Amino acid sequence: MNGEDLARITDEEHRIKKSQPHQVHVCVAAACLSAHSEGLKEAFVKEIKRKGMEHECKVKGVGCLGLCAHAPLVSVESEGVLYRNVTAQDVPRIVEGLGKEPAKDLQEPLNAPFFSRQYKVVLDNCGRVDPERIEDYVSLGGYSALLKALNEMRPTEVIEQVTRSGLRGRGGAGYPTGLKWSTVSKALGARKFVVCNADEGDPGAFMDRTILASDPHKVLEGMTIAAYAVGASEGYIYVRAEYPLAVKRLKTAIHQAERLGILGKNILGTEFNFSIEIRLGAGAFVCGEETALLASIEGRRGTPRPRPPYPAESGLWNMPTLINNVETYAHVPRIIKEGGDWYAKLGTEKSKGTKMFALAGRVTNTGLIEVPMGMTLREIIFDIGGIPEGHQFKAVQTGGPSGGCVPEQHLDTPVDYESLAKLGSIMGSGGMIVMDETSCMVDVAKYFMDFCKSESCGKCIPCRVGTAHMHDILTKITNGDATMNDLSTLEELCDVVRNTSLCGLGQTAPNSILSTLRYFRDEYLAHIQHRRCPAGVCKMQEESA
Amino acid sequence: MMAPAQERKQIAPPTDDKRWKIVQATMRRHGHAPNSLIETLHTVQETFGFLEKRSLEYVSLALRVPLSRVYGVATFYHFFTLKPPGEHVCVICMGTACYIRGAQSVLQDIEQTAGTRAGETSPNGRVSLLTARCLGSCGLAPNAVFDGEVVGKLTPAEAHKRVEGWMKK
Numbered sequence: 001m002n003g004e005d006l007a008r009i010t011d012e013e014h015r016i017k018k019s020q021p022h023q024v025h026v027c028v029a030a031a032c033l034s035a036h037s038e039g040l041k042e043a044f045v046k047e048i049k050r051k052g053m054e055h056e057c058k059v060k061g062v063g064c065l066g067l068c069a070h071a072p073l074v075s076v077e078s079e080g081v082l083y084r085n086v087t088a089q090d091v092p093r094i095v096e097g098l099g100k101e102p103a104k105d106l107q108e109p110l111n112a113p114f115f116s117r118q119y120k121v122v123l124d125n126c127g128r129v130d131p132e133r134i135e136d137y138v139s140l141g142g143y144s145a146l147l148k149a150l151n152e153m154r155p156t157e158v159i160e161q162v163t164r165s166g167l168r169g170r171g172g173a174g175y176p177t178g179l180k181w182s183t184v185s186k187a188l189g190a191r192k193f194v195v196c197n198a199d200e201g202d203p204g205a206f207m208d209r210t211i212l213a214s215d216p217h218k219v220l221e222g223m224t225i226a227a228y229a230v231g232a233s234e235g236y237i238y239v240r241a242e243y244p245l246a247v248k249r250l251k252t253a254i255h256q257a258e259r260l261g262i263l264g265k266n267i268l269g270t271e272f273n274f275s276i277e278i279r280l281g282a283g284a285f286v287c288g289e290e291t292a293l294l295a296s297i298e299g300r301r302g303t304p305r306p307r308p309p310y311p312a313e314s315g316l317w318n319m320p321t322l323i324n325n326v327e328t329y330a331h332v333p334r335i336i337k338e339g340g341d342w343y344a345k346l347g348t349e350k351s352k353g354t355k356m357f358a359l360a361g362r363v364t365n366t367g368l369i370e371v372p373m374g375m376t377l378r379e380i381i382f383d384i385g386g387i388p389e390g391h392q393f394k395a396v397q398t399g400g401p402s403g404g405c406v407p408e409q410h411l412d413t414p415v416d417y418e419s420l421a422k423l424g425s426i427m428g429s430g431g432m433i434v435m436d437e438t439s440c441m442v443d444v445a446k447y448f449m450d451f452c453k454s455e456s457c458g459k460c461i462p463c464r465v466g467t468a469h470m471h472d473i474l475t476k477i478t479n480g481d482a483t484m485n486d487l488s489t490l491e492e493l494c495d496v497v498r499n500t501s502l503c504g505l506g507q508t509a510p511n512s513i514l515s516t517l518r519y520f521r522d523e524y525l526a527h528i529q530h531r532r533c534p535a536g537v538c539k540m541q542e543e544s545a
Numbered sequence: 546m547m548a549p550a551q552e553r554k555q556i557a558p559p560t561d562d563k564r565w566k567i568v569q570a571t572m573r574r575h576g577h578a579p580n581s582l583i584e585t586l587h588t589v590q591e592t593f594g595f596l597e598k599r600s601l602e603y604v605s606l607a608l609r610v611p612l613s614r615v616y617g618v619a620t621f622y623h624f625f626t627l628k629p630p631g632e633h634v635c636v637i638c639m640g641t642a643c644y645i646r647g648a649q650s651v652l653q654d655i656e657q658t659a660g661t662r663a664g665e666t667s668p669n670g671r672v673s674l675l676t677a678r679c680l681g682s683c684g685l686a687p688n689a690v691f692d693g694e695v696v697g698k699l700t701p702a703e704a705h706k707r708v709e710g711w712m713k714k
Contacts, residue, residue, distance in 0.1 A: 031684045034695035068684025071697070203640035206681035241587060241624050243681060280587050282622030285678065299580035300614075301621040360642035360683035367684050397641065431683075433641045447644055451678070457621075 001261035002269035003147050006138055013139030020058040022098045023077040024048075025127060029064035029214050030206070030245055031367075037061075037072035043088045044074075047095045057098065060136075063214020065127040067114060068367040075127060076102070084108040113383040114365045119346070121354045122330040123370045126214045131249050134256035137217040143262055145333035149225050150270045153336075158229040159185060162332065164340030166352030171197055171288070171325030172399065172428040173504075174351070174417040180322065183312040184230040187320035192232035194274075195316065195323045196223055197293060198239035198246070201285035202400030203451065205431030207356040208326040210368050212239065212246035215330070216253035220276065222329030224263065225336060227274045230322050235276040238293055242283060250278060285401070285455035289503045290315075290323045292457065303459045304503035325429065327356055347373035351416035359385050361397075361433040371415075378411035381434055391436040395519070399428025401448045401455070402508035404515025405441065424515040426508070440537035441520040442527055446474040448512035456505065463506030466497035470513065477524060480531040480540035487528060491517070556607045559599040564592045572607055579610045582618055586625060595626045623678075631666040631673035633711040635659075635704075636690040640679030643687040647701075651687055652676065654701045658708045672711050 017023070026032075026041040044059045065073040070084035076098065083094060083106040093103045110116075120126070130136040137143070149158050163178025184192065196219060200208040211219060223235050239247055254276055257263040265273045279297050286292045287302040294316050296302040315321025331353060335343045347353045351373040360366045363385035371380060377396060387393050395405040404425035406413070413419045417427050435444065453467040473490045476482040494510035501507045517524060526532050531540050558565035571588040575581030585608065589600050596619050605612040619625045637643075637652045652663060659667040659674055666673040682688045685697025691707050 030680075030695075031682045031697065034682055034685060034688070034697045068682075071685060200681070201678065203644075203679035204642045204683050205679070206683055209681045242677065242679075280584065281624075282583060282587070283624035283678070284622050296583065297580075299578075299582035299584075299610075299618070301617055358683055360686060361645045366642075366686070400641070431641070433645060433683075435645055439645055444645075447641070 003151070005260075006143060006147060006268075009135050009138045013135055017058070017139075020056055021078055022053070022057040024057065024059045024094075024098075025062040025065075025075045025077055026059065027063070027065040027071070027073040027075075027127065028061035028131075029210055031068035032065070032072040033245070035071035040072055040074070040086060040088060040091070043091045044095065047091050051095060053095070053098075057095075060130050061132070062128060063126045063131050064123070064210045064368055066118075066123075066367045066369065067108065067365060069365050070108065073108075077128065080110065082108045082110055114367075114369070114386075117371065117375070117379065117384050118369055119354055119372050120370050121334050121343075121346070122211060122218070122327060122356060123214075123368070124334070125218065126210075129215055131214055131216055132252055134217060134253065134260060134262075137215070141337070142217055142333075143221055143268075145336040146221050146224055146228075146262070147268055149228055149336050150268055150272055155185060155229045155231065158225060158336065161335060161340040162229070165331075165335045165343035166340075166347075167328065167331055167335065167343065168351065168417065169325060170327035170331070170355065170429065172402070172426060174427060177324065177328055180312060180324070181226065181229050183310075184232075184320050184322040187313050189319040191234065191317075191319050192230060193316045193319060193321040194223055194227045194230065194232045194235040195293070195297070195321055196235070196237040196326060196329055197288065197290070197323055198237055198326045199281045199288045199293060200240060200243075200326070200429060201288045201455075202402075202429055202431045204358065204360055204397075204433045205400060205429050206358045207368065207430045209240075209243045209246045210358075211326050211330050211356075212243070213249050216246075216250045217257065218330045218333060219250075219326055220253055220257055220263065222332035223276065224267065224274050225332050226322060226324065226329065228272055230320075232322065233273050233275070235274060236279050236297055236316070237276060238279045238281055238287070238297055240283070241280040247278065247280065254278070284457070285451070286457045286503070286505050289505060292503070293323070294321065301457075303457045304505075306502060327430070348414060348416045350418055355415065355427070355430060357430045357432045359432050359434070362388065362391060362393075362436040362438070363434045364388050373416050374414040376412050376414055377406060380415065380432070381411065385434060387434070387436070391438075394435050394437055394439060395441065397425075397433040397435065397444070398431065399426035399511075400431050401451045402426055402504065402511055403428045403431075404511045405435070405444065405519065406515075407519040424511065424518055426511070438535060438537070440478075440533050440535035441516040441523045442474065442478055442533075443535075443537045445512045445516045446471065446478055449474055449509070452505065452509040456509075460500075460502035460506065462497045462500040463502065463509065466493055466501075466506070467509050469493055470497070470510070474513070477527045478533070478538040480527060480538070482528050484528060487524060556603070559603050567592050568604075577608055579608050582608055582610055582615065583622070586615075586619060590625060595629050597627070628666070632671050633692055634673045634675065634690075635692075635708060635711075636675045636677050636680075637663070637704075638680040638682075638686070638688040638690075639676045640681075640683060640686070642683035643679075646686040648687040651689065651699060651701050651704050654705050655708050658705055659712060667712065669712070671714070672708060
């Protein structure tokens with residue numbers, strides 16, 4: 001397989017596509033699948049066969065179309081129409097309308113802010129590419145970035161472009177990607193590894209799983225370019241076992257890439273070798289921390305270790321190891337294709353490019369979005385998401401258990417790494433949970449502390465004991481049994497756990513308490529002093545104090 | 546992948562159950578390397594439904610990993626279970642989006658219906674009730690998995706109906 005072969009596949013795919021003017025795309029990503037989109041796809045195939053339209057109509061399962069709230073979604077690409085909440089009964093009408101009049105009542109307006117305000121770099125293929133066919137990915141320009149990197153660029157030039165792009169780690173911490181790559185490329189080791197962190201453990205986040213299930217080849221391409229840049233020949237994708245669909249599609253993608261000579265030995269006819277293996281996570285949130293993740297790949301319990309040495313110098317089996325998150329790798333092909341300077345034009349001064357968010361909770365348009373950095377939280381939540389009528393926005397939780405809650409008065413903050421940190425939250429991997437007046441902020445803090453308590457690996461004491469103790473106090477508060485002394489103990493504990501824990505899990509665990517105390521202290525006080533839950537969530541026990 | 550291809554005594558599986566061949570295939574694919582422990586345990590659980598003591602002992606011998614470490618790994622990760630599952634399995638998602646949208650009340654209802662607590666199996670062995678950190682279908686919260694089928698926009702009534710049906714059968 002070389003460049004000419006890729007071009008041949010593209011031509012062939014384009015020829016077939018041209019011969020079929022009607023392209024019906026049925027979303028087969030997780031949310032739509034749970035709304036029975038697989039059966040819907042069958043229904044389309046049957047109906048088209050019944051009408052004898054097989055030669056002009058192509059039914060294709062595609063990755064996420066974004067608006068999960070209205071699953072299942074069907075898009076007719078050739079006509080630029082998106083149908084929502086489609087049932088098997090609607091199929092004959094939609095097929096009938098192909099090339100004529102689309103079924104108006106089922107249509108989702110594509111000029112709505114949910115679509116028009118987005119800018120897609122990572123998700124550009126989503127909803128267009130069949131995640132289970134490498135040929136389809138190639139026909140949309142897939143693997144041309146890898147071809148360009150291998151044939152026209154030296155490894156240092158690849159790193160140069162990534163550095164110029166200003167891309168920062170999308171896993172949450174925001175470490176400059178170019179700098180990390182350059183450290184690994186300079187590190188000395190008999191072998192080097194490239195690892196993809198797909199252990200998306202944050203509850204309420206589904207960006208990584210969606211990329212993997214919707215466009216797995218993009219991640220493989222990004223990883224392979226990274227391996228070429230840093231001089232690695234072996235790679236691992238550490239993915240949650242709880243995401244069977246993503247694992248299945250990833251496995252298929254790796255097989256296909258190996259078959260075409262895009263992974264393995266002499267990639268695309270060059271001297272470069274690189275292979276990728278999948279490692280299944282087993283449900284430990286702490287494994288998202290890089291040293292814990294490496295321990296897990298090595299078959300051990302996933303407990304972190306102190307850094308330095310950083311994995312870039314001493315990682316998997318003590319060899320230099322590059323670890324990036326799924327979304328970070330997925331940005332790479334476009335950066336190589338269009339250049340680092342092109343990418344750097346998107347976003348803000350310090351946070352370049354686009355970011356994906358999983359919008360969920362009390363919003364109308366739940367789903368997956370990708371927007372340029374620097375868009376304000378208000379635009380994302382009110383324009384793209386939309387608050388259901390009759391409800392009052394209260395706070396948005398970003399960054400999962402490590403993040404915090406941002407209230408209404410700070411919604412005009414632009415979304416970037418620094419601004420969110422200033423508000424006491426974090427960018428995190430991109431989960432965004434919207435809460436309204438029905439949520440009690442103390443209860444939310446308790447929910448996250450319960451999470452951190454059970455996910456603490458137990459290695460260091462501040463995290464193991466501190467999170468349990470903080471959870472106890474929060475339970476006391478929500479039961480109406482706490483005193484003001486308990487509140488000051490809680491604040492003290494936050495400080496200790498934050499400053500003395502070994503890894504990110506413990507260091508950020510108090511964030512949920514600190515941010516709710518900062519913006520919703522009155523709710524804590526109402527629980528403690530008046531034994532009253534303003535949101536009516538917590539059930540106070542009768543005079544138990 | 547890094548194991549030396551040295552000669553070793555063939556370790557026999559604990560029973561003559563054919564399914565052990567699947568487990569052996571996984572270990573062979575990784576050259577019986579100690580670092581394939583988690584991969585192997587995944588295969589055992591996928592094949593037998595849970596990790597029994599004799600499975601752990603066998604994996605320990607075959608991969609030459611101390612039993613204490615095998616046990617440590619098996620109990621460290623939430624995904625692994627050392628108890629046999631019930632006839633039916635219900636997993637309630639307790640991710641943030643589901644929690645905000647009322648997963649707690651769904652869970653409480655099912656706990657009552659099945660007469661068991663989260664993480665355990667009903668006394669008659671019919672229903673195992675589990676919770677998940679996040680299923681990643683947050684757009685359709687609250688979610689649950691009933692015997693492998695993901696159900697979104699779940700109401701307590703719908704959940705109640707399904708679990709009650711399992712309990713009766």
